Amino acid sequence: MPTSTVEQYIKTIYQQEEQAPGEIVPMKDLSSAMEVTPGTATTMVKHLAGLSLVSYVPRKGVVLTPEGRKLALTMVRRHRLIETFLEQVLGYDWAEVHDDAEDLEHAVSDRFVERIDSYLGYPATDPHGAPIPSREGRVQNSRAIPLDQCEEGSRFRISRVGDTQEDFLSFLKAHRLTPGEEFILETRSLQAGTITVRHAGSRETLTLGADQGARIAVAPQ
Numbered sequence: 001m002p003t004s005t006v007e008q009y010i011k012t013i014y015q016q017e018e019q020a021p022g023e024i025v026p027m028k029d030l031s032s033a034m035e036v037t038p039g040t041a042t043t044m045v046k047h048l049a050g051l052s053l054v055s056y057v058p059r060k061g062v063v064l065t066p067e068g069r070k071l072a073l074t075m076v077r078r079h080r081l082i083e084t085f086l087e088q089v090l091g092y093d094w095a096e097v098h099d100d101a102e103d104l105e106h107a108v109s110d111r112f113v114e115r116i117d118s119y120l121g122y123p124a125t126d127p128h129g130a131p132i133p134s135r136e137g138r139v140q141n142s143r144a145i146p147l148d149q150c151e152e153g154s155r156f157r158i159s160r161v162g163d164t165q166e167d168f169l170s171f172l173k174a175h176r177l178t179p180g181e182e183f184i185l186e187t188r189s190l191q192a193g194t195i196t197v198r199h200a201g202s203r204e205t206l207t208l209g210a211d212q213g214a215r216i217a218v219a220p221q
Helices: 004-019 027-034 038-050 066-088 097-104 110-119 166-174
Strands: 054-057 061-064 155-161 182-189 194-199 205-209 216-220
Touching: 004 027, 004 038, 004 061, 004 066, 027 038, 027 061, 038 054, 038 061, 061 066, 066 097, 066 110
Parallel strands: none
Antiparallel strands: 054 061, 155 182, 155 216, 182 194, 194 205
């Protein structure tokens, strides 16, 4: 059985690969995501390579092996199902679910996870819109693009929010920037680095920084 540390690294590498499919994950990005020093991350990655879970390219980065991807999908499935259970059944706010799911995903049994999945009616996505891998390891493909890449006047539906910070998630919820909601991109300013959006059912506008828009995946309508 892999340790919780091994599971966390493997899941984090997968999440980094999600952001840039087909590309090697730089060690600096991995160490930042794990909140450890580059040296600590490198030591752990070498250990993972010894377990045949990753391929490590010195001075470049790391990629998951097929065996590593299998473990990663198991952990991602656990995490996202637990987040969904916490929100839908226990009444957590979507901004609160991440940290507790991080702890629980390493402790619960496979049977518990499957019972959650069945109880929830086999949800396709978690509270943040991220796809939940199937029991067989299949993941839904998405045509979503970052909000900051949309054109002025375009209409879009929020697909996914790629952030776990509570204050940011609370801000988005307060302005209805949540999965399934439709918006229109009113204006974008490359010089100021801002984008202004309007909910499809409102006249009020909201200005976001381009960096915030980059963390919101949308489906053009």
